[in-house]
Amino acid sequence: MTDVDPHYPAEAETYREKVRAFLAEHLPAGWRGVGALSNDEAREFATEWRTTLYDNGLLAASWPREYGGGGLSPLEQVVLAEEFYKAGVPTGTANDGFGIAMVGNTILRWGTEEQKRHFLPRILSGEDKWCQGYSEPGAGSDLANLGTRAVLDGDEWVIDGQKVWTSSAHLANWIFVLTRTNPDAPKHKGITFLLVPMDQPGVEVRPIKMLTGSSEFNETWFTGARTARDNVVGGVNEGWAVAMTLLGYERGEAAATVPIMFRTELDRLIGLARQTGAAADPRIRQRLASCYAAVEIMRYLGMRTLTRYLAGEHPGPDSSIFKVYWSEYHQVVTELALDILGSSATTPSGRWPTTSFQTDDVGAPNDSASWVGTFFSARAETIYAGTSQIQRNIMGEMVLGLPKEPGVPTGSWKDLQRAAP
Numbered sequence: 001m002t003d004v005d006p007h008y009p010a011e012a013e014t015y016r017e018k019v020r021a022f023l024a025e026h027l028p029a030g031w032r033g034v035g036a037l038s039n040d041e042a043r044e045f046a047t048e049w050r051t052t053l054y055d056n057g058l059l060a061a062s063w064p065r066e067y068g069g070g071g072l073s074p075l076e077q078v079v080l081a082e083e084f085y086k087a088g089v090p091t092g093t094a095n096d097g098f099g100i101a102m103v104g105n106t107i108l109r110w111g112t113e114e115q116k117r118h119f120l121p122r123i124l125s126g127e128d129k130w131c132q133g134y135s136e137p138g139a140g141s142d143l144a145n146l147g148t149r150a151v152l153d154g155d156e157w158v159i160d161g162q163k164v165w166t167s168s169a170h171l172a173n174w175i176f177v178l179t180r181t182n183p184d185a186p187k188h189k190g191i192t193f194l195l196v197p198m199d200q201p202g203v204e205v206r207p208i209k210m211l212t213g214s215s216e217f218n219e220t221w222f223t224g225a226r227t228a229r230d231n232v233v234g235g236v237n238e239g240w241a242v243a244m245t246l247l248g249y250e251r252g253e254a255a256a257t258v259p260i261m262f263r264t265e266l267d268r269l270i271g272l273a274r275q276t277g278a279a280a281d282p283r284i285r286q287r288l289a290s291c292y293a294a295v296e297i298m299r300y301l302g303m304r305t306l307t308r309y310l311a312g313e314h315p316g317p318d319s320s321i322f323k324v325y326w327s328e329y330h331q332v333v334t335e336l337a338l339d340i341l342g343s344s345a346t347t348p349s350g351r352w353p354t355t356s357f358q359t360d361d362v363g364a365p366n367d368s369a370s371w372v373g374t375f376f377s378a379r380a381e382t383i384y385a386g387t388s389q390i391q392r393n394i395m396g397e398m399v400l401g402l403p404k405e406p407g408v409p410t411g412s413w414k415d416l417q418r419a420a421p
């Protein structure tokens, strides 16, 4: 196992200077971060900035150049992500996480040459916008229980079923879908990973209203929806391994940027505590100090993952430890923010966060709406991308070597459905 080495080699600083020069050249004068813009301006800026990144080959920094990527080394990717985060610039728009980080990387790993040449450039150009069709009403933590059926009809797959919690589906024109293609096989063995166009009568997207009042996720219904026979990634009935690659895709950049993100947010909260006078309360000071210690621990957890990533190792269960740590911390710190705001948290005003994921943007004002919106979003963070309980199961089994969960059922998926209460 590689030790934690929180020092970057000298070449990192040379590349850092290049990134800073790029930012200085392309950002408007007086730039303070996308959070300093109004919500409408921020959306507009994100679209323009995406084009700048695309034109300069920095939208998918890790992808090979032949598919339109930046061809950067892991170290350069980490430095780029750090500098972009500190400057408060977006790294893409709403569907890019699904398109670039998830399905794009998965196609690079599992796709045919034809799929790479067809799909990857279209993701980068923005022609194809992706979303993720994994969860179903009966398949969340127990994802392998999924029941959306796909049946071959000549040269096309015909898909019937329902997905749920499909983030940004209302903005997407393609969806990667886990489908049941062999109900007679055990539940992990009859799954196929399909790429499905959404612009067809058989696909219906119904918005779900969130706690924040916005509708960033949806139900997605398939009724006789169709996709080409060749739009399978990784082989028919071989989709489970592909699905896990996508879920386990742990980028080193996140380990470097997440602690910076939470430190930036905490500094803003300390500013709010000073501004409101709450900093004079020793109990608030104690809670702020505890958050400060938590972010420092997070920084070292990130360094451990990063050290392994730069050494070419797989982060393994580190990603579960990191996920539980930051998501549970975020609920604590946003609760503190509401206590600092006091009664003004009940009548939020000012600028709402532009995102429902993690912290508000760099440069965001200390408005009550920013903190209340982030407090709401933090409720979901211990659920999406694997709940805290599931992450703890992984840590128990993989880190502590505890026995596996009891009662894992055997037999075909179809028999399990019959036996279900």
Ligand SMILES: Cc1cc2nc3c(=O)[nH]c(=O)nc-3n(C[C@H](O)[C@H](O)[C@H](O)COP(=O)(O)OP(=O)(O)OC[C@H]3O[C@@H](n4cnc5c(N)ncnc54)[C@H](O)[C@@H]3O)c2cc1C
Binding pocket: 131, 132, 133, 134, 135, 136, 137, 139, 140, 141, 142, 164, 165, 166, 167, 168, 217, 380, 383, 384, 385, 386, 387, 388, 389, 390, 393, 405
């Ligand atoms: C904001 C948000 C965005 C999302 N976006 C997407 C998306 O774009 N695409 C997509 O496919 N999905 C998406 N999801 C769905 C997400 O992946 C699931 O919500 C998550 O996997 C949990 O599944 P579930 O909601 O069905 O809860 P369940 O699996 O029903 O879990 C209910 C509770 O039981 C606990 N539990 C379940 N099994 C175990 C066990 N074995 N041991 C211990 N405890 C257990 C869970 O931890 C949880 O507390 C999103 C969710 C959220 C909140």
